[in-house]
Amino acid sequence: MSPLIGGLQKTTNYKVVLPFYSYASLGFLLGTILLLFSTEAVGAHYFNPKTLAITHTMALAWGTMIIFGASHQLLPVLVEGKLDSDRLAYLTFGFSAVGIPLLVYGFYVFDMGWPMQIGAVLVNIGVICYLANVLGSSFKSKHRNVHAWYVITATLWLFATTFFGLLLVLNFRTPILSRNSVDYLSIHAHLGIVGWFVFMVVGVGSRLIPMFLISKYTNDGILWLVFALLNIALISFMVLYLMAVPTMLFYIPVIMGLTAILLFGRHCYKAYQGRIRKSVDQQVKTSLISVVQMLLPFVALILALTFLPQGQFPRIAMIYGFCIFFGWITAIILGMTFKTMPFIIWNKVYHNKAHKGKTPAPKEIFNDRVYRIMWYSYLVGFIIFILGIIILNQLILKTGALALLIAAILYVYNVAVTAGHKAKQT
């Protein structure tokens, strides 16, 4: 007989995961509503109330909350163990869910007083609960593969981001840092963008994309190289920024980051080439397109390094931020939501009904037609809005934002359809 290994890891309770998905879908909706009614902020400096409110809505209420939800589900798979604590997961949700709106409201009205401060504290407590759960789950398990290390590292960078963000909020009222908070925004932003989002997307995406393609391609060596490049790029960026070195030197972390993303793209392409199932569903295609979209911010960044020091084309910073939060982060979430959530619901509804009648496939749990309309509406909105930023035309900006809002409404609808699915058996 073959040597046996133990049974499967127990999946995380759906009650832990679904609140994050629901909250994040509303976060996406709010982000697009704010965008539609704040298009005049595009011509202003990026440090303005509405841009900050939109950015934090997209980064926290949308991107972070859905990653929290998905990672609570995926962590047992990555560490080959089980989630350390459902209670910590509920606390993560509770603190974050209350803290994020307070923080966003504080930015929107540009009041650095108690709502924003309490919001920042609550978000940090939520992140600490998440960090404790990630570390507890990871280190109680004997197995920590490269993907688990990505998640651990991303979570540590997330805590660095939110704690530094709290210091920046407090620093607005009471000077506790040597410089003005605005001077540190680039560090805070890149801690979150690279340290949290890129690490999570690469770490989890490099596991999920081959899995959903049914591809046997693996290359841990490349993933470890990407891991090192991203860490060195992020740390070197912060050091160079604090040392106020000449602009030319910033190409060093940019090139390292770009190399890391290209290697990740190559990893996904190899997985695509090595796939066993030839047909690829729309959600995986969406996720693969988002990997290509990861290159757009680098184009914006290189243009920014070229033009911004001479005071030319200040809106390039807007394009950079938009390509990140409404670009690849949103695109990969749109795709992965309808790959991961149907599995969660399928397991909830049909797990105990196996071989007691024909069950629908997970992909039949959500509305595929609505998904496709959502995806095209998103793509059209994304492209039109970038065009609007470049030529600074309010009508074009509003049109792009409206298309993104329609995509968000359709996304919320499909999340509700999926979450509310009831058993259908013949």
Added chain:
Amino acid sequence: MNIKTNNSEQCNYALQDLYHVYDPEIGLNIVDLGLVYELYFDETDNKVVCIMTLTTQFCPMGDAITTDTHNSLGKSFPGWGVNVNLTFEPPWSFAMLSPEGREFLGQ
């Protein structure tokens, strides 16, 4: 499809129901996918042991597939004890697909 067994007749009987156990994500049955490695029958103690794998160790439907397999064997052999054990040695590969499975996946 090359399933090890100690009883070909019982194995063929079991397979009739196992052909109706699907990987819900792929939409292909576990026999044509090549997930069933070994089937052993103990007619003295009325026990059937199935040793199977998954396409990936991280398969989110793994629990559902093994439960379905368990229920299927229970249906084929009512009153028998059923053990479904997972192994990832050897890991599943493309070579384990049946010709029907390859055709289904567009190979």
